[in-house]
Amino acid sequence: MRSISRAALRPYVCDSCRYGVGAGRRRFATTSNQTPEIYDVVCVGGGPAGLGLLAALRASPVTSKLKVALVETQDLRKARSWSLDSSQFSNRVSSLTPSTVEFLQRIGAWEYLDVERVQKYQDMQVWDGETGSRISFDWSMETSPFEEMRTVATMTENANLVRGLLSRIEASGDENLKLFSNTTVASIENGSDLQTEGPDLSAWPILSVAPTAQGEQSQPPTRIAARLLVGADGINSPVRSFADISTQGWDYNRHGIVATLALGEPEKPSFPANTRTAYQRFLPTLGGPIALLPLPNNHATLVWSTTPENAAYLKSLSTPAFLAMVNAAFRLSMTDLKYMMGMDRTSDQFSHEDELIWRLQHTPQPSQIPPSAIGVQEGTVASFPLRFRHASQYISPRVALVGDAAHVIHPLAGQGLNLGLADVAALSRTIEYAVSHGMDIGDLLTLERYSSERYLPNAKIGGACDLLHKMYTIPGQGPITWARSLGLDVIDRLPFVKSFLMKNAEGY
Amino acid sequence: MTALRPHSLALRALRASPTIRPSYRNISLLPSTIPRKTPNTRAHSTSSVSADEVSHFSKLASSWWDPMGPSRILHLMNPLRHEFIASCLSDSPPSGPSTAANLNYLDIGCGGGIFAESLARTIPLDPSSQAPAPTPTRAASMTAIDPTTQLIQIARDHARMDPTVEAHMRSGRFKYLNTTLEDVLAGSVTDTSSTPSTHQQFDMVTLFEVIEHIDPTTTTPQAFLANCLRALKPGGWLIGSTISRTFPSWILNQVIAEAPWPIGVVPRGTHEWSKFVNPSELHSWAQEGLMRAADTNVSKAGPAALDGMRWKCVGAVYVPGLGWKLVPGSEDWGNYFWAVKKGL
Numbered sequence: 001m002r003s004i005s006r007a008a009l010r011p012y013v014c015d016s017c018r019y020g021v022g023a024g025r026r027r028f029a030t031t032s033n034q035t036p037e038i039y040d041v042v043c044v045g046g047g048p049a050g051l052g053l054l055a056a057l058r059a060s061p062v063t064s065k066l067k068v069a070l071v072e073t074q075d076l077r078k079a080r081s082w083s084l085d086s087s088q089f090s091n092r093v094s095s096l097t098p099s100t101v102e103f104l105q106r107i108g109a110w111e112y113l114d115v116e117r118v119q120k121y122q123d124m125q126v127w128d129g130e131t132g133s134r135i136s137f138d139w140s141m142e143t144s145p146f147e148e149m150r151t152v153a154t155m156t157e158n159a160n161l162v163r164g165l166l167s168r169i170e171a172s173g174d175e176n177l178k179l180f181s182n183t184t185v186a187s188i189e190n191g192s193d194l195q196t197e198g199p200d201l202s203a204w205p206i207l208s209v210a211p212t213a214q215g216e217q218s219q220p221p222t223r224i225a226a227r228l229l230v231g232a233d234g235i236n237s238p239v240r241s242f243a244d245i246s247t248q249g250w251d252y253n254r255h256g257i258v259a260t261l262a263l264g265e266p267e268k269p270s271f272p273a274n275t276r277t278a279y280q281r282f283l284p285t286l287g288g289p290i291a292l293l294p295l296p297n298n299h300a301t302l303v304w305s306t307t308p309e310n311a312a313y314l315k316s317l318s319t320p321a322f323l324a325m326v327n328a329a330f331r332l333s334m335t336d337l338k339y340m341m342g343m344d345r346t347s348d349q350f351s352h353e354d355e356l357i358w359r360l361q362h363t364p365q366p367s368q369i370p371p372s373a374i375g376v377q378e379g380t381v382a383s384f385p386l387r388f389r390h391a392s393q394y395i396s397p398r399v400a401l402v403g404d405a406a407h408v409i410h411p412l413a414g415q416g417l418n419l420g421l422a423d424v425a426a427l428s429r430t431i432e433y434a435v436s437h438g439m440d441i442g443d444l445l446t447l448e449r450y451s452s453e454r455y456l457p458n459a460k461i462g463g464a465c466d467l468l469h470k471m472y473t474i475p476g477q478g479p480i481t482w483a484r485s486l487g488l489d490v491i492d493r494l495p496f497v498k499s500f501l502m503k504n505a506e507g508y
Numbered sequence: 509m510t511a512l513r514p515h516s517l518a519l520r521a522l523r524a525s526p527t528i529r530p531s532y533r534n535i536s537l538l539p540s541t542i543p544r545k546t547p548n549t550r551a552h553s554t555s556s557v558s559a560d561e562v563s564h565f566s567k568l569a570s571s572w573w574d575p576m577g578p579s580r581i582l583h584l585m586n587p588l589r590h591e592f593i594a595s596c597l598s599d600s601p602p603s604g605p606s607t608a609a610n611l612n613y614l615d616i617g618c619g620g621g622i623f624a625e626s627l628a629r630t631i632p633l634d635p636s637s638q639a640p641a642p643t644p645t646r647a648a649s650m651t652a653i654d655p656t657t658q659l660i661q662i663a664r665d666h667a668r669m670d671p672t673v674e675a676h677m678r679s680g681r682f683k684y685l686n687t688t689l690e691d692v693l694a695g696s697v698t699d700t701s702s703t704p705s706t707h708q709q710f711d712m713v714t715l716f717e718v719i720e721h722i723d724p725t726t727t728t729p730q731a732f733l734a735n736c737l738r739a740l741k742p743g744g745w746l747i748g749s750t751i752s753r754t755f756p757s758w759i760l761n762q763v764i765a766e767a768p769w770p771i772g773v774v775p776r777g778t779h780e781w782s783k784f785v786n787p788s789e790l791h792s793w794a795q796e797g798l799m800r801a802a803d804t805n806v807s808k809a810g811p812a813a814l815d816g817m818r819w820k821c822v823g824a825v826y827v828p829g830l831g832w833k834l835v836p837g838s839e840d841w842g843n844y845f846w847a848v849k850k851g852l
Contacts, residue, residue, distance in 0.1 A: 038671050065642070199674040200665075225671075436643055437587035438626035440670060444575040445583050 035198060036191065036206050039069045039178070040441060041431070042226035044185055044207075044239050046072030046079075048094075048158060049403030049420040050232030051165035052109075056428035058172035059107040063432050066441075069178040069224060071209055076181035080166045082159045086116065086297070089260045091380040093301040094161070095153040095278075095293060095414035096421075103425045104164075112164035112171070113156065119296045120151045121276040125368040126488075129283045130334055130475065133485035134368060135492040152278065153414065155293050155301065186210045188242040191225055204442075205229045205242065205398055228442040229399050230427070232420075235389060237405035243396035249389035249408070252469065254288050255311035256411055257304040257383045260295070261326065262375035279370040280412070282472040284481070285334040286310055286341065288386075289412050289472060292330070292370050300373070302326060303411060305469075310341055311383045317345055317352070319376050324352035326373045332359055334475065386410055388466055390459060394451045398442035400427055406454075409462040410469045419458050426453045572620035572659075573666050579622070581773050582717070585749075585832050585843075586622055588824055589716055592834065592845040593747055594644035600818055600849055602711045602743040609641035614710040614739055615652040616689055617718035621663030624652035628673050628682035635681065649681045651710070653692060660686040689735050709741040715748035719790070720783050729785065730793045734800035740850050743816075746794070747847040749824070753784035757842040773828070787821045787839045787846060794819065794848040801850075816851020 041057065043050045054070055057063040084090065096104075104110040127134035169177070186208040191201030204225050231239025240247070270276070276294040283290060288305030295301055304314070304326070314325060328340055336359050340352060389408040394401045403420030430450040434441045474480045571577035602611065609632050618624040628650045630643040641647075654660050663684050667673045676682035685692075692708065713736050722729050733746075740746050751757055758781050765774040785793075795814055802813035822845050823838030838844070 062642075193668075199671040200668040201671070203669060433587070437590045438628075438630045438643065438645070439587065440629065448575075 035194065036201070036223035036225040038067070038225045038227070040066040040227045041068045041230060042205075042207060042224060042228070043068070043070045043230040043232055045232035045234060045237075045403075045405070046070055046074065046076055046162075046179075046181075047232060047234070047403065048161050048165065048417055049424050050230070051162060051169065052104075052107075052421050052424040053230060053232065053402065053428060054177075055109050055165050055168045055172075056103075056107045056424060057431065058169055058177070059109075060428065060432050062435050063428065064172065065176060066431075066435070067176045067178075069180060069226075071180045071183050071185055071207065073182070073184050073212060076166060076179055079159065079162050080170075082163050084157075084159075087299075088377060089117070089295050089299055089301065089380075090157040090159050091258045091260050091301065091377075091382055092158040093155055093258075093260075093293065093295065094158055094417040096156055096161075097153055097415075097418045098151055100418045100421050101154055103421060104161075107168070109165050109168040112167040114160055114164075117157060117160050117296060119155045119276060119294045121153060121155065121278050121294050122151060123275060123277040124152050124280070125277060125370075126280045127282070127366065127368065128472070128481075128485055128488060129281050129329075129337075130285070130477070130481055131485040132366060133488040133492075134366070135488050136368065155295055158417075180209055182212045183209050184212055185238055188229070188238065201225055203397060226398065226442070227440070228431070228447075231399065231401040231405040232403050232424075234404045235387065235408050237401065239399060240391060240401055240405050243399040243401075245396060245399075245401065246392045247389045248392065249387060252305075252386040252388065252410065253308065254305050254386040255308050255383040256386055257302065257306065257311050257314055257381065259302045259322075259326075259382070260377040260380040261292070261300050261302055261323075261373040262377070263298045263300050263370070264372040264374045265298070266371040277370070279330065279368070281330055283329060283334065283337065284473055284475040285338050286329075287473055288469065290326070290329045291412075291414075292326075292373075293414070298371075299377075300370075302373075303414075304329070305386060305410075305412060308385075313341060313345075315381055315383060321345065321352035322376060322381065323373050324356045328352075328356045328359075330369050331365060332356070332363055336363070388462065390462060394423075394455060395444065395447040397444055400447050400450060402427055407458045407462055410465040412468055413461070413465050415461050415465065419461060422457070423450075423454050426450050572622075572662055579620070581826065582622060584826075585824070586626055588832050588834060588845070589623055589714075589747075589749065590626070590643070590645055592749075592822065592847070593712070593714075593745075595822075596745050596747060596820055596847045596849070597644060597646065599820065602741070602745065602849075603852075607640040607646070608638050609646045610648050611646045611711040613647055613650045613712045613714065614692070615650065615714045615716075616736060616739075617715065617721075618652035618654045618663060618684065619656075619659050621652060621659075621666060621684065623714065623716055624650055624663065624682075624684070625667050625670070625673055628667070628676050629670065631676050631681050633672070633675065635679075647712075650676075651683055651685065651692075653685045653687050653689065655686070655688050657686050660684050689732075689739065693735060693738055708739075709744075710739055711741055711744045713737075713740050713744065713746045715746065717749055719748060720750045720779070720785055722783070730796055730800075733790075733793050733797035737794070737797045737801040737848070737850060740801075742850050743852045745847050745849050747845070749843060749845045750790070751779065751784045751843050752786045752840050753781060754786065754840045754842075756840065757781070757784060760842045773826075787844060790846055791819055791821070794846075798848070798850065814851070816849070818847075818849035820847040820849075821845070 041053075043053055050070060050072070054068055057066060057068055101110065104113075123136070125134065125136050188205050188207050191204040191206045193200040193202045204227070206223055206225050207229070208222055209224060210222065229239055231237045231243070233239055278291065278293045280289050280291040283306075287307040287310065290302070290304040292300045292302055306314070314322060317325065325340060328337060332340070340355055343350065343352060343355065387408050388410060391401055391406045394406050402423040404416070406423065407419060409416055409419070427450045430446060430453075431441050433439075433449065434446040439446045471480060471484045572579055575583060613627060615624045615627070627645060627647050630645055631647050631649065632642060635648065652663065654663070664677075667677055667682070667684070673682060695708070715736055719729055719732070722732050736746050751761060761774070761779050762781050764771060766772050766779070795817070798817060799811070799813045821839055823835050823841055824832055824843040824845060825835045825838050825841065826832050826843070834845070
């Protein structure tokens with residue numbers, strides 16, 4: 001956090017040294033005096049965060065006249081024309097909090113999403129596989145009988161969101177808008193002083209962009225200057241490297257397994273009718289929680305955080321065995337699960353399915369278990385490493401980081417994308433304020449408004465997820481296990497604490 | 509009472525060049541006397557600036573645009589200036605109900621250009637456009653003046669770092685002039701395109717953090733305000749900000765704000781509390797100024813010059829961690845914005 005550190009340094013560090021402290025190492029002056037094309041906002045990265053920023057800027061009458069560009073390595077036309085059969089779902093699914101949905105509605109993007117493919121849920125069951133302590137986030141107690149059930153979150157395929165945002169951006173017209181699809185950033189350098197020929201761009205980032213091998217678009221201008229360069233370019237952000245911003249963090253040594261599942265009919269119909277529930281069970285012995293989040297037509301998306309060894313084992317199983325393991329993970333004791341995770345997958349004698357049926361007879365079941373998973377959509381079982389990263393600062397002169405470029409958190413609360421879109425909402429508000437008050441949108445005095453709004457909330461939620469992960473990977477019946485279960489039980493019984501947590505989870 | 513000063517005194521005061529120190533943040537380090545010009549030569553000389561002050565000043569100049577430097581609190585106040593101007597224009601626009609960007613601004617004592625550059629950034633690139641202005645300040649042009657050569661140079665150098673502002677400088681819609689208000693009034697800097705008149709007049713004249721730095725040994729604030737109002741077209745607004753001279757403001761601005769780090773936010777010696785101006789004083793000076801400004805006009809003088817005058821005043825409070833806020837009624841606490849509208 002530059003502002004605090006620099007302010008604190010002021011009395012102790014002489015001026016010339018202080019300039020060295022803050023300025024970063026951006027001294028790659030170009031020799032070319034060719035005037036680059038000048039944009040107000042250049043966003044590197046066309047994921048949900050980058051596209052969300054563009055859509056938000058185009059939606060506000062104050063910022064819609066800004067000249068904006070987006071640079072994306074992938075083919076945006078492919079993302080724009082994405083389509084999938086209504087019984088099939090992508091395995092990259094995100095849980096959008098009500099405040100994120102509100103933001104998407106405000107910028108006019110929500111109406112471009114295929115709402116047949118999104119699924120709201122109103123109830124959330126979370127329990128500890130070791131002790132059985134549980135907490136139920138049932139919004140019905142927060143809702144008066146006369147209004148519609150409050151939504152905990154809305155499940156949306158990322159591809160559906162990206163397609164909707166792209167449609168929204170396209171619908172805003174192409175004046176002052178340039179999408180560099182299939183394009184990579186070859187280099188980012190500081191510009192040069194054009195002396196009598198033009199402005200002094202020596203403190204402006206100049207991007208050299210080049211089409212990727214398979215891109216066959218019209219040759220884009222190779223050099224573009226950015227009044228504000230936004231890094232929405234993910235965990236290994238090139239923009240962050242250019243700005244010389246460091247990140248702190250660690251790898252969890254865990255993998256998240258995702259899959260799209262078909263569910264069997266629930267044993268008892270949901271009440272009130274047509275409500276859906278999300279389930280999450282912490283499995284300390286296996287290294288992380290398993291979650292089943294609802295999708296339309298009785299489908300669900302699986303997110304199972306576990307050790308890389310368990311992940312490799314699960315991915316190598318046959319479909320029936322994989323389904324047996326998923327169902328077992330919500331039902332059996334830690335000891336049983338540990339045994340099943342080590343079963344010889346080539347043995348014909350004992351299958352995972354038989355093992356599950358036999359062991360279920362001897363395991364008392366709580367009331368909150370999800371319906372059985374009965375099918376896996378082909379090709380959707382995948383895994384990704386879980387990491388924690390937080391950039392030391394989000395801003396630098398003429399640079400702002402959003403989304404994964406600024407922070408990567410444990411997915412156990414499904415907050416990653418929501419934080420990214422909250423960044424984007426804050427940055428677009430900041431830009432709007434700057435434009436209407438004559439401020440330079442790339443100036444630190446402008447950008448610190450964004451940074452001060454987002455840094456602490458992101459650190460808080462990232463830290464909370466990290467703490468939860470660490471608490472729930474301690475197996476056995478030690479004091480921490482006892483304390484966390486007591487904590488969960490207490491929270492579940494204290495309505496005001498729970499209601500506070502639920503409000504936080506909603507993103508307000 | 510000041511409104512009834514003898515005519516001769518008013519004229520004498522007019523001839524005196526006001527000593528403007530452009531920013532309250534850095535005042536103690538700025539040259540204490542700006543060279544006085546004679547009407548015949550209208551040339552500036554820096555000879556009366558001591559080497560010691562120049563060295564102080566050079567150190568300061570490099571940090572003028574440093575967002576974390578000693579001018580930070582002034583940078584943070586800048587958006588409020590835009591908001592206050594917007595509120596004046598929405599109360600009573602200078603001429604007719606137009607929403608186009610058609611107002612010509614004069615910024616007196618622009619210093620390093622914090623306000624002037626930010627306003628210039630809102631000027632539309634297409635000058636002929638009758639479309640609604642992009643911002644409620646409706647700027648069509650900005651002329652920013654300051655008698656300090658080094659500050660004007662800093663301002664120009666910084667403006668070149670923004671292509672939009674640089675384009676406005678090239679087209680002449682935005683200019684920094686190293687000159688005094690008296691030179692502007694004498695017509696020496698009137699550009700040829702403007703209507704022939706004795707001197708150029710502006711729709712909007714701004715005077716941010718200047719009036720409390722007028723050197724009382726060379727001129728009076730009354731005379732200086734009268735000159736500002738002379739530069740204003742009928743119907744235009746003169747808008748400024750300053751600090752009131754009250755007990756709370758003494759505590760806030762002298763004791764707390766200039767306290768040693770980490771409490772203080774302003775370098776020691778920035779302000780002289782005795783030079784602060786109260787809203788009521790400013791109001792009466794503005795009235796006197798309007799009459800004095802009209803004195804050069806044979807047709808209208810005396811209380812008739814106050815017809816259609818408007819007065820607006822609102823306090824501004826700096827809350828550490830939250831920034832500046834406009835707080836009506838807090839005028840006596842310290843910083844406040846004020847505005848005078850010249851009758852049509």
